[in-house]
Amino acid sequence: MTGTYxxxxxxxxxxxxxxxxxxxxxxxxxxxxxxxLSNQSGTMIEITGTGRYCLPFTPDxxxxxxxxxxxxxxxxxxxxxxxxxxxxxxxxxxxxxxxxKTDAIPVDPASAANVVTAHSTTxxxxxxxxxxxxxxxxxxxxxxxxxENLPAxxxxxxxxxxxxxxxxxxGDTLDSLSDQIDTLESPAMVG
Numbered sequence: 395m396t397g398t399y400x401x402x403x404x405x406x407x408x409x410x411x412x413x414x415x416x417x418x419x420x421x422x423x424x425x426x427x428x429x430x431l432s433n434q435s436g437t438m439i440e441i442t443g444t445g446r447y448c449l450p451f452t453p454d455x456x457x458x459x460x461x462x463x464x465x466x467x468x469x470x471x472x473x474x475x476x477x478x479x480x481x482x483x484x485x486x487x488x489x490x491x492x493x494x495k496t497d498a499i500p501v502d503p504a505s506a507a508n509v510v511t512a513h514s515t516t517x518x519x520x521x522x523x524x525x526x527x528x529x530x531x532x533x534x535x536x537x538x539x540x541x542e543n544l545p546a547x548x549x550x551x552x553x554x555x556x557x558x559x560x561x562x563x564x565g566d567t568l569d570s571l572s573d574q575i576d577t578l579e580s581p582a583m584v585g
Contacts, residue, residue, distance in 0.1 A: 399459075400481035404450040409438055409463040409471060414445025421464050422449045427457025427477075438463065453477040 399405055411418045420438040425431055438447035453459050459475045 398481060399453065399475050399477045400484060401453055401456055401477055401479055403481070404452045405459075405475055406448055406450045407438075407461050407463070407473065408446055408448045409465075411445045411447065411465050412469050416440060416443050416445050418445075418447070418468075419466050420447040422451075423462045423464075424451045425460040425462070426453070427455055427459065429460075 407422060409420055409422070411420065417440070420440075421435075422438050423431060423435045432451065434451040436449060438449040440447050447463075451459075451461070453475070456478055457476075459477050460472060461475065462470065462472045464470045
């Protein structure tokens with residue numbers, strides 16, 4: 395809770411008597427946050443011949459403190475004081491302390507430039523990796539197209555014959571090709 399008055403800091407209460415009358419007895423009753431009469435109550439002291447009277451009290455807990463001043467039955471005044479752990483002066487002091495610390499932080503444009511350079515370098519590396527991934531994807535697509543045309547069981551006799559036929563481009567069998575090769579390698583003997 396933040397307010398005008400702080401716990402543990404004395405509050406000077408001032409009262410002016412009707413027609414600034416001197417030599418009056420002004421009773422000041424102080425009530426704490428629980429509405430209990432405080433032992434800080436007492437008779438206010440006149441500021442020499444002015445008809446103004448004062449008396450301090452020091453709140454010891456947070457909350458709304460009430461002070462009632464009475465002038466021998468000729469007038470009464472009630473004033474409330476919001477008492478908190480942090481008053482505006484304390485907060486202002488804390489803000490000043492923080493400002494002093496942050497003002498001492500140097501501005502380093504080189505650091506910002508390094509961040510921009512690192513960002514650019516990272517983007518360049520990402521582009522290189524993307525290119526390599528696209529190349530690998532292309533190779534994978536080529537392998538897929540070529541393997542889709544392979545027979546389910548390439549070792550079966552039918553598939554071997556079909557592959558052989560595709561390789562040779564005709565209807566020759568291995569046996570007839572073997573005979574043809576033997577003929578070429580062993581010419582007839584003349585003798």
